[in-house]
Amino acid sequence: MNVIERIDHWAAVAPETIAHISGDQTLTYGELSKRSDALAVYLTERFGDDRSPIGVLGHREPEMLIAFLGTAKSGRPYVPIDTLLPRPRVEKILAISRAAMLLSAEEVAQLSRRKIRGRRKFLERNAPFYILFTSGSTGEPKGVIITLACLEHFISWMLAEQQFAERAEVFLNQAPFSFDLSVMDLYCSLATGGTLFSVNRDLIENPKQLYRALANSGVTTWISTPSFARMCLVEQKFTEAMLPRARRFLFCGETLAPQTAAELLGRFPRAQVWNMYGPTEATVATTSIRVDDSILQKYSALPVGRAMPGTQILVVDQNCHELPANERGGIIIAGPNVSPGYIGRPDLTARAFFERRGQRAYKTGDLARFRDGLLFFEGRVDEQIKLSGYRIELGDVEANLRMLPAVRDAVVIPVIKNDTAQSLAACVLLDARNETSDFELAHSLRTQLSDRLPTYMLPRKFVFLDMFPMTANGKVDRTALARSL
Amino acid sequence: MIAADFSDKVLQLLACVAETDEVRTNLDLPLYEYQVLDSMRTVQLILMIEEEFGLKISPAEFERERWRTPRAVIADLQQRL
Numbered sequence: 001m002n003v004i005e006r007i008d009h010w011a012a013v014a015p016e017t018i019a020h021i022s023g024d025q026t027l028t029y030g031e032l033s034k035r036s037d038a039l040a041v042y043l044t045e046r047f048g049d050d051r052s053p054i055g056v057l058g059h060r061e062p063e064m065l066i067a068f069l070g071t072a073k074s075g076r077p078y079v080p081i082d083t084l085l086p087r088p089r090v091e092k093i094l095a096i097s098r099a100a101m102l103l104s105a106e107e108v109a110q111l112s113r114r115k116i117r118g119r120r121k122f123l124e125r126n127a128p129f130y131i132l133f134t135s136g137s138t139g140e141p142k143g144v145i146i147t148l149a150c151l152e153h154f155i156s157w158m159l160a161e162q163q164f165a166e167r168a169e170v171f172l173n174q175a176p177f178s179f180d181l182s183v184m185d186l187y188c189s190l191a192t193g194g195t196l197f198s199v200n201r202d203l204i205e206n207p208k209q210l211y212r213a214l215a216n217s218g219v220t221t222w223i224s225t226p227s228f229a230r231m232c233l234v235e236q237k238f239t240e241a242m243l244p245r246a247r248r249f250l251f252c253g254e255t256l257a258p259q260t261a262a263e264l265l266g267r268f269p270r271a272q273v274w275n276m277y278g279p280t281e282a283t284v285a286t287t288s289i290r291v292d293d294s295i296l297q298k299y300s301a302l303p304v305g306r307a308m309p310g311t312q313i314l315v316v317d318q319n320c321h322e323l324p325a326n327e328r329g330g331i332i333i334a335g336p337n338v339s340p341g342y343i344g345r346p347d348l349t350a351r352a353f354f355e356r357r358g359q360r361a362y363k364t365g366d367l368a369r370f371r372d373g374l375l376f377f378e379g380r381v382d383e384q385i386k387l388s389g390y391r392i393e394l395g396d397v398e399a400n401l402r403m404l405p406a407v408r409d410a411v412v413i414p415v416i417k418n419d420t421a422q423s424l425a426a427c428v429l430l431d432a433r434n435e436t437s438d439f440e441l442a443h444s445l446r447t448q449l450s451d452r453l454p455t456y457m458l459p460r461k462f463v464f465l466d467m468f469p470m471t472a473n474g475k476v477d478r479t480a481l482a483r484s485l
Numbered sequence: 486m487i488a489a490d491f492s493d494k495v496l497q498l499l500a501c502v503a504e505t506d507e508v509r510t511n512l513d514l515p516l517y518e519y520q521v522l523d524s525m526r527t528v529q530l531i532l533m534i535e536e537e538f539g540l541k542i543s544p545a546e547f548e549r550e551r552w553r554t555p556r557a558v559i560a561d562l563q564q565r566l
Contacts (some may be wrong), residue, residue, distance in 0.1 A: 140517060204524055211545035220509050227525070234528045235544045388525065415504070423504060439507040457521075 002148065003191055004072060004123060004154055008033050010193040014167060018192060020062045021217075022198040027062035032069065035112035039070025040121075042111045052344075053077045053097045054133055056177075057090065058105035060198035064177055065186070067108045072129055072148075076100070077121025079131045079143065082178040084201075089141065091431030093133050095436035097143050098345050125149040131343055132180050132280055135392050135457065137383065139399025143343040144180075144280045153336045154283040155187050157308040161288065162188070162221075162248065165355050168219060169194035170245070180280045181253045181389065185223040194221075211235055215242045222249045226256045229264065239267040252276040252285045253389035255377065255420065258302055262293045277304030277377055280391070281352070281362045283337040286311055287375055291450075303374035311335025312359075313375055315368055328369045328378060334361035335477070385414045385421045390456045397424060397459065400452045404445060406430050411468060412459060413482045425485050426459035427468065438464060461485070492559050498537060498554055502530045512556040517549055527552070540565055 001009065007029070008016060015030025029369040043054065056067040056078050064080070071078040079097050081090055094102055103111075111309070129148040136142040173196050175181035189196040197217045203210040214232075222243075229249065232238045240246070246268050251289025256275045264273050278286035283320050289295065298300075307313040314322050315329040323329040337361040341349030366379045383394040394412045401410035409429040414421035428445070436444075442462035449458055469480040496509045508514055516522040522530070527549070531542045531547045540562065551561045 204548075207524065207527070207547055209542040230527050231525055231544075234532055235543055236541075237543065425504075437507075439505060439511075444504075446520075 002123060002125075002152060003187055004069065004121070006191045007069065008381050010167070010190075014193060017167060017193060018195045020065055020196045022062060023200055023202070025062050027065060032062075032065055032190075035066045036073055037428070038071035038114045038116050039066060039108060039112045041116045042114060042306070043074040043076060044122075046436065047074075047076075049126070050100060051076050052100035053079050054104035055079045055081055055090075055094050055099040057081045057083060057085045057102055059176070060173070060200040061105040063105040063108040063112070065101050065190075065196075066112050068177075068186075069241035070108070070112060070128070071103075072123065073121050075124070075127065077128035077131050077145070079133065080177040081133075082176045082454075084177070085454050088208070088452055089454065091261065093141055093143070094270070096141065097131055097133075098344065114345035123148055125152070128340075129399075130183075132178065133372075135384075135396040136348075137393040138404075139396050139411040141396075142345060142348060145340050145343050146183075146283055146342060150283040150337050151187065151337060153310065154183075154308075155191055155283070157310075158184065158188050159191060161308075162250075164188060164192045164194065164221065167193035171196050172217070172219045172222045172224060173198040174228050174438075175253070175389070179253075179390065181223065181225065182286050183284050184250065184252065188221070188223075206279050207235070211237065211242065214238075217243070218245050219232055219243055220245045220247050222246055224249075224251065225253045226251050227254065227388040230257075232261050233260065233263055233267075233340070240270065243268070243412045245331075246271050249273045250276060252278065254386040256291070256302055256421075258291075258296055258300065261302065262296055265291075265293070265296075273388050275302050275304055277375065278333070278337075279362070279364050279366070281339045281364070282311075282333045282335075283339070286333050286335075286337060287313065289374065298472075301376065303371070304368075304377050305374060307333075307375075308335075308337065311337055315370055315375075325368075325370045325373075327365055330381060331364045331366045331368050331375075332356075333359055333364060334359045336360070338362045387414070387421050387424070387456060392422075392424075392457055397426070397449075397453065397457055400449060401426060401428065401445070401459075403452070404448050407445070409468070411478065411481060412485065413478060415481065415485060416482075423461065424457075424459040425461040425463060427463045427465055427481050429465055431469065433464070438462070491563070492514065494537065495534075495559050495562055496555060498530060498533045501556060502526050502533065508555045512559075513554050515552060516552060516558075534562065538562070538566065 011033030017029050019029045019032045020027040054071045058064045092323050128145045131143045133141040133143045143162040171185040175184045261273045273291045276285040276288045287305040312334045316333040334356045365381050397412045408431050411427045413425050415423045469477040470475045499508045552558045
């Protein structure tokens with residue numbers, strides 16, 4: 001059974017089981033299956049043989065799940081877009097992906113209630129299943145194509161490794177659907193007849209309600225960024241007493257600190273903690289390891305583990321030659337979970353993807369080394385950073401800053417504390433300086449930039465300079481700028 | 486009357502979390518409206534306050550309204566102490 005067939009199977013045998021909870025909205029497997037079928041029929045009637053992607057705009061509404069599955073069942077890839085994204089960025093994404101339409105949650109609610117007769121499924125293993133947009137270094141987002149085959153490879157591995165109980169799990173959904181960590185909770189949950197419990201924006205902004213919701217959630221499998229778990233751990237009551245059914249904490253998307261893992265194991269003695277690693281281009285996660293006391297005792301920086309079966313991880317030098325253990329190099333991932341490439345960008349695709357011994361391979365730009373047969377992540381070769389799990393190209397923020405009327409030039413630097421990027425600082429050269437204070441000016445630039453970029457990409461700190469320090473070979477001296485912050 | 490050094494210390498912690506000195510000069514700055522504070526930073530500040538003053542604040546019982554401005558943060562902490 002493929003993932004869609006599995007979901008429809010749960011709809012057949014347990015139609016009343018809750019598939020999704022978001023705020024006070026719930027969706028059963030029966031509704032999910034029936035309504036996604038209706039949406040698929042609508043899309044097929046409207047677009048016929050045109051298999052262009054469909055943009056889906058929303059936050060955590062149950063309609064998002066209906067839209068994803070309905071689009072997939074009609075043989076089209078979906079492009080999840082969070083309502084947090086400013087409109088110009090949404091327009092860019094739709095243009096780059098050549099989307100046939102943008103469906104809002106409200107439209108999905110209406111279109112999926114139509115009565116239909118008969119249905120056909122158009123799923124092909126090697127056709128695009130979803131397209132996720134991430135930050136691109138030139139200021140244009142880039143869309144990673146993931147096929148049904150990629151997704152199947154990832155899900156089969158997760159189900160085999162984690163042995164989720166069928167129709168018994170509640171998965172925490174913290175990541176927005178536009179961020180591929182959510183693919184882990186969404187499809188592991190749906191494939192096993194579980195319940196997906198979304199924490200929406202209102203809850204994250206209101207800790208009091210967040211903890212109340214968590215206490216009532218019955219979460220068994222926690223999937224989040226380490227940042228989110230760290231935030232939750234500040235509350236002393238965040239223990240087994242609050243989440244008595246929690247058995248697993250799965251982390252991906254940024255470095256997991258050993259302190260976070262140790263604290264979780266202390267507060268949730270019956271739960272396992274897993275660290276995972278992988279870029280969006282290789283379908284959510286490629287490596288994993290269970291972090292227990294022996295791992296914590298042995299390593300001061302946690303390993304990200306071993307590759308999934310059927311996929312290889314190579315650590316290579318600049319000439320793409322494999323390096324021996326203990327030597328640091330770039331990570332290459334080769335296997336069936338690797339994406340065909342970036343939509344509409346054969347140039348970027350050719351630069352990062354290639355074929356290796358009959359398998360699709362991807363140059364991640366991540367640095368790592370193998371030690372004791374385990375992979376240790378050690379940063380990036382370029383200007384890409386992770387901020388609270390969000391992947392950001394500094395060049396993307398810089399390019400968008402330079403497009404603002406008053407800005408002549410801009411360099412964006414991550415502010416690092418305890419080896420982790422905490423926020424972004426923008427060093428800006430202005431065309432002309434008026435009388436307003438630095439704070440007012442920064443606020444104004446930030447507001448203007450928020451029309452172009454999502455909130456998580458906005459610099460917190462703005463420094464106004466007359467000129468940038470230069471290196472001996474005439475490049476902006478980022479190290480000197482970072483020191484001066 | 487609360488000692489000025491207490492207020493100074495609070496503002497220093499706030500400035501560190503917020504990454505701007507504006508909070509020290511403009512005591513009526515709407516912290517959440519201007520996105521000087523958000524959920525993550527609120528929690529960071531809670532941790533720093535615990536370290537500095539030994540004052541435990543439960544995020545599960547916290548309401549943003551109490552820390553609307555730098556002045557409100559100082560007043561709230563004075564009351565808690």
